[in-house]
Amino acid sequence: MYVELRNINKYYGDFKASDNVSFGIEQGKLVALLGPSGSGKTTILRMIAGLEHPDDGEILIDGKVVNNIPASQRGIGFVFQSYALFRYMTVYENVAFGLELQKAPKEEIKKRVLELIELVGLKGMEKRYPNQLSGGQRQRVAFARALAPNPKLLLLDEPFAAIDAKVRQELRSWLKNTIEKLGITSIFVTHDQDEAIEVADEIIITNKGRIEQKGTPIEVYRNPKTAFSASFFGQPSELPNYNAFRTFEQRENIDKAFVRPEFVKVTKKSEVQVYKNSAVEGTVEQIFFRGDTLELLINVNNTLITARRGLDEELVGIGEKVDVFIYRIFVTEGEKAYLLPNLAIREESVVI
Amino acid sequence: MEILDKKEQRSKRITKYILIAVSVFFAVTMLIIPLAAVIVNSLREGVSFYFKALSTKYVLSALIVTLIATVLAVLVNTVFGIIASYLLTKFSFKGKNVLSTLIDIPFSISPVIAGLAFIMTFGRLGWASGIIDSINNALGTNIKIVFAIPGVVLATIFVTFPFVSREIIPVLNTIGKDEEEAAALMGAGGFHIFRKITFPHIKWALVYGIILCTARALGEFGAVHALSKTRGETFTLPLEIDALYMSGSADSITSAFAASSLLVLIAVAVLILRNVLEYRAKNKPEKE
Numbered sequence: 001m002y003v004e005l006r007n008i009n010k011y012y013g014d015f016k017a018s019d020n021v022s023f024g025i026e027q028g029k030l031v032a033l034l035g036p037s038g039s040g041k042t043t044i045l046r047m048i049a050g051l052e053h054p055d056d057g058e059i060l061i062d063g064k065v066v067n068n069i070p071a072s073q074r075g076i077g078f079v080f081q082s083y084a085l086f087r088y089m090t091v092y093e094n095v096a097f098g099l100e101l102q103k104a105p106k107e108e109i110k111k112r113v114l115e116l117i118e119l120v121g122l123k124g125m126e127k128r129y130p131n132q133l134s135g136g137q138r139q140r141v142a143f144a145r146a147l148a149p150n151p152k153l154l155l156l157d158e159p160f161a162a163i164d165a166k167v168r169q170e171l172r173s174w175l176k177n178t179i180e181k182l183g184i185t186s187i188f189v190t191h192d193q194d195e196a197i198e199v200a201d202e203i204i205i206t207n208k209g210r211i212e213q214k215g216t217p218i219e220v221y222r223n224p225k226t227a228f229s230a231s232f233f234g235q236p237s238e239l240p241n242y243n244a245f246r247t248f249e250q251r252e253n254i255d256k257a258f259v260r261p262e263f264v265k266v267t268k269k270s271e272v273q274v275y276k277n278s279a280v281e282g283t284v285e286q287i288f289f290r291g292d293t294l295e296l297l298i299n300v301n302n303t304l305i306t307a308r309r310g311l312d313e314e315l316v317g318i319g320e321k322v323d324v325f326i327y328r329i330f331v332t333e334g335e336k337a338y339l340l341p342n343l344a345i346r347e348e349s350v351v352i
Numbered sequence: 353m354e355i356l357d358k359k360e361q362r363s364k365r366i367t368k369y370i371l372i373a374v375s376v377f378f379a380v381t382m383l384i385i386p387l388a389a390v391i392v393n394s395l396r397e398g399v400s401f402y403f404k405a406l407s408t409k410y411v412l413s414a415l416i417v418t419l420i421a422t423v424l425a426v427l428v429n430t431v432f433g434i435i436a437s438y439l440l441t442k443f444s445f446k447g448k449n450v451l452s453t454l455i456d457i458p459f460s461i462s463p464v465i466a467g468l469a470f471i472m473t474f475g476r477l478g479w480a481s482g483i484i485d486s487i488n489n490a491l492g493t494n495i496k497i498v499f500a501i502p503g504v505v506l507a508t509i510f511v512t513f514p515f516v517s518r519e520i521i522p523v524l525n526t527i528g529k530d531e532e533e534a535a536a537l538m539g540a541g542g543f544h545i546f547r548k549i550t551f552p553h554i555k556w557a558l559v560y561g562i563i564l565c566t567a568r569a570l571g572e573f574g575a576v577h578a579l580s581k582t583r584g585e586t587f588t589l590p591l592e593i594d595a596l597y598m599s600g601s602a603d604s605i606t607s608a609f610a611a612s613s614l615l616v617l618i619a620v621a622v623l624i625l626r627n628v629l630e631y632r633a634k635n636k637p638e639k640e
Contacts, residue, residue, distance in 0.1 A: 072536055072540070078534065086531055097540075098538035098539070101544075102539070145534075
């Protein structure tokens with residue numbers, strides 16, 4: 001493990017920002033700390049950087065305990081949410097700042113700075129000041145500045161939060177590619193699940209100061225291990241009484257059940273529904289146009305379920321009676337989460 | 353619709369002119385006419401009398417005392433102001449609010465009381481007079497605080513205490529800690545961060561604070577009055593003006609106006625300087 005946190009606790013007054021946090025990150029990985037705001041993800045990042053100090057527990061970087069090593073000597077590059085560019089310095093001076101502190105020779109500094117400015121695609125803008133750049137460009141400068149002193153670890157705090165949607169998409173893939181190319185171990189904080197899934201090699205889900213789950217995007221998305229992960233990912237609808245939906249295994253001690261839109265099949269009465277016997281009837285309450293799909297809010301026995309239908313399928317109308325079939329649901333039992341498939345599918349395949 | 357718009361526009365324009373009239377009337381009667389009267393009165397006996405009035409021993413001595421007190425007060429309060437505002441914005445500690453309130457005391461206390469407080473501290477009955485005496489004995493010096501120039505300087509420092517810090521604190525609060533943290537992460541030391549990162553942000557606020565501090569120091573009357581009793585030695589310009597005016601003869605009253613005109617001219621110069629600096633700051637926000 002390149003970065004390791006062991007039993008970290010951190011209080012701000014009475015507020016517990018980190019609750020026994022432990023995890024490890026392998027070298028060269030791009031990891032996302034994902035969670036809602038106030039879940040303690042930024043605190044974790046700032047403690048790794050040395051900008052905050054844990055009340056107890058150990059932080060290891062490259063096998064060494066760094067708790068008592070000041071932030072400036074941890075060899076970390078940090079990209080702030082606000083970018084924190086030096087407003088009274090040019091792009092060149094911003095990127096050169098860290099190198100000048102290392103007392104590198106002038107020629108070397110110049111070479112490295114120009115190289116980095118080219119890497120982030122801002123060639124020709126060396127003499128600009130931050131207020132003469134767009135949001136995306138500032139983000140790139142912040143990235144170049146963090147990389148300049150050759151850090152072993154790069155930390156990014158909500159790197160895309162302040163950028164408009166279109167540029168964000170572009171920057172995400174750019175950042176992922178660049179970090180992969182450089183091979184630098186990186187941790188970024190985000191509250192956006194799509195961002196985490198798309199960019200990260202590994203996702204660490206935080207909630208209320210605790211680590212809920214860690215795994216590859218596919219793992220955490222498909223197999224949420226905790227009640228929180230199950231309710232956080234996707235666009236889940238809660239089913240207060242999942243027994244009302246047919247052919248699910250009945251279990252005791254179930255607290256909650258969730259279904260994601262991609263697990264719901266909505267068919268018009270005129271369409272063929274293979275699992276008709278296991279489907280239930282619902283009424284379309286609302287329809288939202290989401291660009292590439294239609295999002296439907298369907299009332300099934302007074303439970304609202306979010307589902308999707310493709311634009312190539314026949315349109316449904318508000319108030320229309322439809323058949324709703326659910327492939328699988330997540331159920332939670334205390335802190336644990338399980339996946340329950342619809343038994344109808346299994347029976348069918350056995351018959352065939 | 354269009355008629356309504358026109359009506360609205362007209363009522364808006366009327367409001368604007370009424371407000372302009374009120375403001376101009378107020379500024380002219382309360383500020384411009386009185387100040388112009390000072391200049392006019394100072395020249396009543398002719399230009400040569402004006403310069404003669406300014407070059408008397410008393411006025412020159414008062415001018416020098418005023419300048420000494422002002423320069424020292426500005427220096428001390430600039431250094432203190434920067435340190436205090438840095439402390440109050442970058443660190444959190446117990447008693448922070450108390451300290452922040454303490455800095456504002458000179459704003460709320462009458463300057464005369466400040467002067468009396470110094471007398472009660474450093475005067476013959478004050479608790480600190482013993483300390484001063486023992487220092488004088490040990491070093492063979494004859495330092496006097498009360499009714500001497502150090503007292504005048506102390507009083508001036510007291511009344512101009514908050515100006516610099518009150519200008520800088522809001523700026524430091526708005527820029528936040530991010531830039532400094534970023535610099536610290538790259539290994540910059542405290543002073544380097546201040547010089548390279550923080551100072552460019554607060555530069556103009558600092559200049560503005562210094563100007564306000566200067567203007568206030570030049571004009572201070574009450575606190576200095578309590579601590580300065582010797583004309584021609586420890587009197588500052590405002591005290592000298594008061595003395596000239598109170599002596600009552602027509603000539604000395606004109607001299608009082610002549611001395612006043614000096615302060616008015618310095619004040620106007622300071623205001624012009626301020627506007628020039630503000631203009632420059634606005635037009636080159638990104639330059640160092």
